Amino acid sequence: MPEENWLFFKSKMEEKIKKDWTRRFRKMMQDNNWTYENIAKMGNFKSGNIIKSTISRGLPSFAKLAVLVHENNPT
Numbered sequence: 001m002p003e004e005n006w007l008f009f010k011s012k013m014e015e016k017i018k019k020d021w022t023r024r025f026r027k028m029m030q031d032n033n034w035t036y037e038n039i040a041k042m043g044n045f046k047s048g049n050i051i052k053s054t055i056s057r058g059l060p061s062f063a064k065l066a067v068l069v070h071e072n073n074p075t
Contacts, residue, residue, distance in 0.1 A: 021059040021067065028070040 029039070036048030043062065045051060054060055059067075 018058050021064060022055060024067045024071070025055060025059055025063050028067050031070065 029035070036051045038048075039051050040046070040048045043051070055063065
């Protein structure tokens with residue numbers, strides 16, 4: 001595969017992975033009836049707006065960990 005094709009596919013996959021993490025994070029919020037303000041309080045952030053803007057740029061590690069714990073919780 002030519003390098004230019006590989007770079008194109010790689011960028012598309014990174015975009016899809018980023019959107020999938022965001023979708024999974026929002027599902028976790030919905031399953032637990034959490035708002036961005038709730039998450040901000042749990043993480044000791046100033047406001048939910050900080051969480052919302054952070055999530056829109058890409059899920060940080062703490063949020064990915066929360067998603068994984070939620071998805072692997074048997075209850």
